Amino acid sequence: MRRVRPEGFGAEPTGERLARIMRSPNFVDGAFRNPVPTDRLLPGSGFNNIRAAMTQNRARRRPAQAIPVHRLTAEQLAVPPVTGLRLTWLGHAGVLAEIGGRRVLFDPVFGERCAPVPGIGPRRLHPNPIPPAELGAVDVVVISHDHYDHLDMPTVRMLAGSDAVFAAPLGVGAHLEFWGVPADRIVELDWHESAEVAGLTLTATPARHYCSRGPRPSPLHLWASWVVAGGEHRVFHSGDTGYFPGFAGIGAQHGPFDAAMIQVGAYGEFWPQVHMTPEEGVRAHLDLGGGVLLPIHWCTFDLAPHSWEEPAERTLAAAIAHDVPLATPRPGEPFEPGEPLPQRPWWRAVAASGADDGTLAAGTVDPTAETEVLDRTEDRDPDDDTQVGAPTV
Secondary structure (H helix, E strand, O other): OOOOOOOOOOOOHHHHHHHHHHHHEEOOOOEEEEOOOOOOOOOOHHHHHHHOOOOOOOHHOOOOOOOOOOOOOOOHHHHHOOEEEEEEEEEEEEEEEEEEEEEEEOOOOOEEEOOOOOOOOOEHHHOOOOOOOOOOOOEEEEOOOOOOOOOHHHHHHHHOOOOOOEEEEEEHHHHHHHOOOOHEEEEEEEEOOOOEEEEEEEEEEOOOOOOOOOOOOOOOOOOOOEEEOOOOEEEEEEEOOOOOOOOHHHHHOOOOOOOOEEOOOOOOOOOOOOOOOOHHHHHHHHOOOOOOEEEEOOOOOOOOOOOOOOHHHHHHHHHHHOOOOEEEOOOOOOOOOOOOOOOOOHHOOOOOOOOOOOOOOOOOOOOOOOOOOOOOOOOOOOOOOOOHHHHOO
């Protein structure tokens, strides 16, 4: 009996899309290559060692209490940003950027789990800050790569019915088209290529990672970080990446930036070259000349052995040590990089450790707005630790 491939796995590039991939200078010997030599997993790490690592620290890998989520509303979004640039972290790597009078969604994942089929894979630790239907018009959806926690089929299908243009690295458009996004609303870019979309300039820039929606890396789908410029503002989104020296070149060529959204979570000892630690994230931000640092890729999914709050604590310490302007909004809390920044360590009140002194270093801002906690409509199963290739996200 012929096995049916789940639609969530996506599609392989064919035709002119495949021909363009093969012409890319970053496609070498049948596969896309990283900007520096990279091992997805450390040699000799072994499946059993990785599985053992993913069972460690289980009591600390989820918060002890409900994550405080700011309930974002359509009414809030209807008020334009005073400075012309507003960022709203939606959780994990998802960010709504309002820039140059346009709305850009980076790596949106509105689904309950990140997996190819329903009912398996890491489940969200907090609800969406806003129902997708209340977001209103979105001009551009930017995808960094095709891992499930960055490219979610239900989310793509939801947004495919809008007028949004999808921007993605080479090859990733095959997934989007397979899931119903019209070909004329897909813009695929190689590293260092730019496109003008809705009055914005979108540029795909290098990252140190890989693509895969199955057990093995995909040779035909590219990954990228992104620069978006509009009006007088520029922002950077790292996607997933290990640290590499190329951040300085990105900053020199495409900066300066008002803000940079930098991956600081889901790191582990067996895959150190494809995900940055918080300290590496701050280093990359300094290389970029990134303006305000917005830490992303933590809080929403349990994807690595580190404690749930560890990325935030380590990023905070490194940012203070290097005098980096840091924004620490709750999921769904909008802020403008040109205005006073949200900097309360809200995670301490709900982390499994229970530590919360409510303060940051001298000179930071402590917003007085009340924290709003959204209750889940369904109970979370505390023993549900199902992972689908966690080291591959």
